[in-house]
Amino acid sequence: MFIGANRTFRPIPYRKLAIREHNAPKTFEQQEANNARLLAKESIKRNKLKALGIEYDFEGYAGTAPAKSSHARSSKAHCDDRSRRSDEIGVVHLDDEHEAFVLADHKLGIAMAKIPAIHRQAKEMFFRAKDLNDVPGILNATRCMLLVCADFYTAWNARKTLISNGVFSEEVEMKFTRLVYTSHTFVGDELATLLAHELLLCAKLCEEHPRNYFAWSYRYCICSKLSLPSLVAELHDTTREWCDRHVSDHSAWNHRHLVLVLVLSQVPTSATTLVADELAFVTRLQRLYPDRDALWCHRRAILQTMAPYLSNRSISSWEDLDAEYGGTAAVLDDHSIDAFVRVEVQFGSEVGSVPALRYAVFALEWVCMYVCMLFCIVEWKSYMRVES
Structure with missing residues (x-):
């Protein structure tokens, strides 16, 4: 057996140009001209073989050439x-x-x-x-x-x-x-059917793979295309049931917060009602599972989300407040961020777990930073008015 049968040889130098030209991309007209040239050469060879009495059954280039x-x-x-x-x-x-x-x-x-x-x-x-x-x-x-x-x-x-x-x-x-x-594109009922199918797919993937960040992120992309009634149903029905059964799923709670922000952006006048309902739902779970970090992270996000909808008041006025937790809606109706934060600090202290105490400290630090930032903004605006 010849040992070098499988060897590969370098192309001869003078053939490199022909190889490069053959492999170069061609326009439609150039390809048609090349096909015609190859078909003509093949036809000449077929005629020569036919004259010698040789049958040529192979379809050749004519069977594989692109359409004219x-x-x-x-x-x-x-x-x-x-x-x-x-x-x-x-x-x-x-x-x-x-x-x-x-x-x-x-x-x-x-x-x-x-x-x-x-x-x-x-x-x-x-x-x-x-x-x-x-x-x-x-x-x-x-x-x-x-x-x-x-x-x-x-x-x-x-x-x-x-x-x-x-x-x-x-x-x-x-x-x-x-x-x-x-x-x-998809229009009308086809789009609604597609979105519903994708939501079911996300739910199935999240059940099979807990804490599936990518599935929840994709679900939020779909929810961003839904109408307001569908978003409210996602907030009050679908994700509430899921989070009630998976209290440690950070991705699910993050998705729920993002949906809440979407709803608030469309109905800002209902911010007090929506946030009070969300806090009541989370509070029930936190009393049952006080050491779950996912619940307290979600509560931090709610605190930061609610800030733009509340007014600022001096922290010294906390002494005049006598609000107990459980009257969240009443505190939010007061429209003061300091009253809201005071109730949150009291709740974290009452629960007493390590995540709860971390949340209470976070609330205190956050409100101090927020009030200081607002004070700087007010001072800057007054300075600009004086300069102008």
């Missing part, structure tokens, strides 16, 4: 004809590279590999028809082009001009627009 522009034009017409009978269009990946379309139950699938050629030929036909003022040609070309690439504004403007001239009705254009939407 004439084939792309016929594909464009085929796409346009099938799209007229379809109510939904999408891009699909087909195993057979020679197959361009799939039509099932009025749903048209277009092979991904054929889209550039279809769009290119449709674009050429559109500008040619526009120069010749060929109305049917403009309609057919724009229909095909926009189905595979809806971002071509010139085609949309041409169709609007034809509508203004009374060539076809607005109802026909609306039907075509709905067909384009099925190919490029």
Whole structure:
């Protein structure tokens, strides 16, 4: 056996240029010219073999060459004809590279590999028809082009001009627009169904993998697209039940806080009611599980979130306050951040666990820093008024 049978040899220097030229990317026209040259050479060889009486059954390059522009034009017409009978269009990946379309139950699938050629030929036909003022040609070309690439504004403007001239009705254009939407985005009930499915998927992943930060982050991205009623349901029903059963899941509590912030941004007038309800829910769990850090971290976030909705008052006025915890709504109705923080400090001291005492210290430090910051802002504003 020859030992060097599997050796690889460096290409001869004078062939490097040819190899580089062969591997270089080519335009569609260059590829067509190259295909034609190779097919012509293969045809000459076939004729020579045929003259010698040798049968040549191998399909050769003719069986694997990409479609010519004439084939792309016929594909464009085929796409346009099938799209007229379809109510939904999408891009699909087909195993057979020679197959361009799939039509099932009025749903048209277009092979991904054929889209550039279809769009290119449709674009050429559109500008040619526009120069010749060929109305049917403009309609057919724009229909095909926009189905595979809806971002071509010139085609949309041409169709609007034809509508203004009374060539076809607005109802026909609306039907075509709905067909384009099925190919490029989710609308209406489809979007709602998709979001509901994704929320169920997140819930399943969080059950299988506790403290799943990535699943909760993705769930928040979905929630940011929901309407206000859906956000309220997420806050009062879904996440409340979850957090009640998983009191140590930091990611779940963080998600709940972010949803609360979303709701507050849409209904700031209900901040007192929402925060009081949230504090009552957390307080019940903290009395049952006083040593769970996730609960106290969530309470810190609530304290910082509530600050913009409350007014500032001197800490010396704490001596005049006589509020007991359990009347959270009444304290929040007082609209003073110092009263709110005093009640929080008292609650942390009553619970007495290490996380609770850390929270009480945090509340004291935070309110002092917050009051000092507000004082500096007021002084700076008064200074600017004097300077002006």
